[in-house]
Amino acid sequence: MSDEAQGLTRRAILTGACAALGLGVAAATALPAAADSQVRRLPDGRLAVRVRRVPELAREGGAVRIGTINGRAVAVTRTATGYRAFSLACPHQGATVVRDADGWVCPAHGSEFTPTGDLVLGPATRGLSTVKSTLSKDVLTVG
Template identity: 40%
Template sequence: MSANELTRRAFMKAACLGAIGSALVGCAGVPRYLLQPEAAAETVSVPISAFGDDEHLVLVPPNGRKTFLITREGDEYIAVELSCTHRGCGLQVRSDELHCPCHGSRFTPRGEVLQGPAQVPLKMINVTRQGDMLLLGKNDVLSIG
């Protein structure tokens, strides 16, 4: 194999990092993102401290296929899959809107459609607060994709 050829592992790593970048491109205030380590438990946990002073946090699960936006609104936390319901393109987080770079759909951080062609809201992920941690259903997060 020549030095210019990518191995499958290198290609997948670059593709995953590109997916993370596409979720963050064009952000007025780029949200924090957290790469979630492989977990054996039935839940995926996120420390509330990971938000810092930000309202949004992008979660990248270990399978790297889908990313999720967790939004803090006061004491409430909402999580949505960052995948357009029109054709499945990765969404860009822009200030208080989510944009689809493929066909122009726009969503609120709660997943509601602001502009089509998407007709269906984003997939919501169950979030439970337990002390200083947020728990996301592992089946919700890891089975998507």
């Protein structure tokens, strides 16, 4: 099966599953308990993440949804030099992307992204947008 056919199959399965089970989307986007306990909302609405205590961020390329800022879902990934926060709003038309085994996928029209938010497959034409973040000791402040 070609890469394109595999992508379409994965897209069809995810889109069908999401349509059939609305709860499936919620389950797929739920914050892992280990990460949830390491995220704190600041009074100004930003999120403070104790990144060294989040198992998903233990290795480069790992990524996890950390919550929402101003109603928009946000994730953090570990990079070669630190951490990067990015929006989970699809750059195509704004649907919230969800995690799958290969990265992030948009349930609306099937765009796919790497775990670190780079574009793999359209219709989106760019990767997931960076969200401002600053690291101090092991706390990444996002937003």
